[in-house]
Amino acid sequence: MRTDIVHPGADKLRYEIREIVAVAKQVAEAGIPIVWENIGDPVAKGEVPPAWIRKIISDTLKEDLTFGYSPTKGLDETRAYIARERNFEEGIQITPDDILFFNGLGDAISHLYRNLNPHARILGPDPAYPTHSSSEAAHADKPHLTYHLDPENRWRPDLADMEAKLRAHKDIAGILIINPDNPTGFVYPQETIRAVVALAKKYKLFIISDEIYSNLAYEGSGMHKLASVIDGVPGIAMRGISKEFPWPGARCGWIEFYNRDKDKNFDRYAHSIVASKTLEVCSTTLPQRVLPKVMGDARYYPYLAKRTRRYERRAEYAHEILSKIPSIIVHKPQGAFYMTCVFRKGTLKKNQSLSVRNDLKKFIDLRLKGASPDKRFVYYLLASTGICVVPLSSGFNSSLQGFRFLLLEQNDARFKKTIKTIAKGIVDYLAS
Numbered sequence: 001m002r003t004d005i006v007h008p009g010a011d012k013l014r015y016e017i018r019e020i021v022a023v024a025k026q027v028a029e030a031g032i033p034i035v036w037e038n039i040g041d042p043v044a045k046g047e048v049p050p051a052w053i054r055k056i057i058s059d060t061l062k063e064d065l066t067f068g069y070s071p072t073k074g075l076d077e078t079r080a081y082i083a084r085e086r087n088f089e090e091g092i093q094i095t096p097d098d099i100l101f102f103n104g105l106g107d108a109i110s111h112l113y114r115n116l117n118p119h120a121r122i123l124g125p126d127p128a129y130p131t132h133s134s135s136e137a138a139h140a141d142k143p144h145l146t147y148h149l150d151p152e153n154r155w156r157p158d159l160a161d162m163e164a165k166l167r168a169h170k171d172i173a174g175i176l177i178i179n180p181d182n183p184t185g186f187v188y189p190q191e192t193i194r195a196v197v198a199l200a201k202k203y204k205l206f207i208i209s210d211e212i213y214s215n216l217a218y219e220g221s222g223m224h225k226l227a228s229v230i231d232g233v234p235g236i237a238m239r240g241i242s243k244e245f246p247w248p249g250a251r252c253g254w255i256e257f258y259n260r261d262k263d264k265n266f267d268r269y270a271h272s273i274v275a276s277k278t279l280e281v282c283s284t285t286l287p288q289r290v291l292p293k294v295m296g297d298a299r300y301y302p303y304l305a306k307r308t309r310r311y312e313r314r315a316e317y318a319h320e321i322l323s324k325i326p327s328i329i330v331h332k333p334q335g336a337f338y339m340t341c342v343f344r345k346g347t348l349k350k351n352q353s354l355s356v357r358n359d360l361k362k363f364i365d366l367r368l369k370g371a372s373p374d375k376r377f378v379y380y381l382l383a384s385t386g387i388c389v390v391p392l393s394s395g396f397n398s399s400l401q402g403f404r405f406l407l408l409e410q411n412d413a414r415f416k417k418t419i420k421t422i423a424k425g426i427v428d429y430l431a432s
């Protein structure tokens, strides 16, 4: 090319959760069956929407308007439903005009960072969900700025670290929280969100709260949305149906703007996001037409409660087994369907391994040149047992060494076997 056509931030776009699939497929071709513990897709793990939700979807397909475009911001009646539901809860009141639909939250995330001034940075958690951290890094063409979620303190955010970063980096314009968190399953206590709001107020920032798992918080977790404490601070909450219905293939999520009227600059930013969505015309119509019928059905919340109880039981079992290993830190999640193990400092060494067939050893060693120690563990676990988890450092932009796995397995015996195999893998690897 006579002119460089590659965006300067292009190398920052990484999504290890899916990148590891190519490696796992090669391992599968070598005859080792794969246990997919990498992608948070309930459907892929056999957890499909119940018959009554599918009936609503198939009935909606009989309506002619389902096949048309929808308004750019989203269907009026769907946004009215969401605004009404939000306003039944504690905290800020919104109108349908404060809601904007996207083709999944992945699309929303991309729009949020793409439309930010390149000099404005968003401070996000470490570990981080990679769509946020990569999009932010690519937007700024700089490494993503993070605050620590502290594994020594049940994954609570280190607020002192957060404030130190806000002081040190004057270009930070916003703080991201993910609640419940992916990959840790941490649920922010309401006073912690309040403290983040206070920091945003003090430093004149806005807040992004990714709440895609908010209806999958476990009973008694103390889940509260940003809306409950946002006060007068500009904010954006993000929601979607991928994990809830679950229907990730529908590509449907939305954002809620809070306090647009409180800051002119924030209002202009919100405007620019709506304008860029307008250029794309609109988001998927079918899931928007279905949404109020499903969420407004008396069966919806009992259905979610049943699912979260199952995730919690899975989490309890995994915690019981894995917490017996002194070299790792592991906490029981309070929401969503992920769990993260952290290797304690100094436990991972260069030449540790698991017993792996010679041809596979060659294959993975070739791909591990210059890789982080946790990636090495993950690849050895994959080649030795077929279990495919995601390394924390490269997969979740983390300064920690560890890995994330899922709580989605439907079959009890299979789940227990996977957890026990992971536990044995850790012990054998560290002892090798």
Ligand SMILES: Cc1ncc(COP(=O)(O)O)c(C=O)c1O
Pocket: 040, 103, 104, 105, 106, 107, 129, 131, 178, 182, 210, 212, 240, 241, 242, 248, 252, 253
């Ligand atoms: C925290 C978080 N946000 C956003 C998304 C994207 O969801 P979707 O694009 O399916 O709506 C995910 C998907 O795993 C997620 O974990």
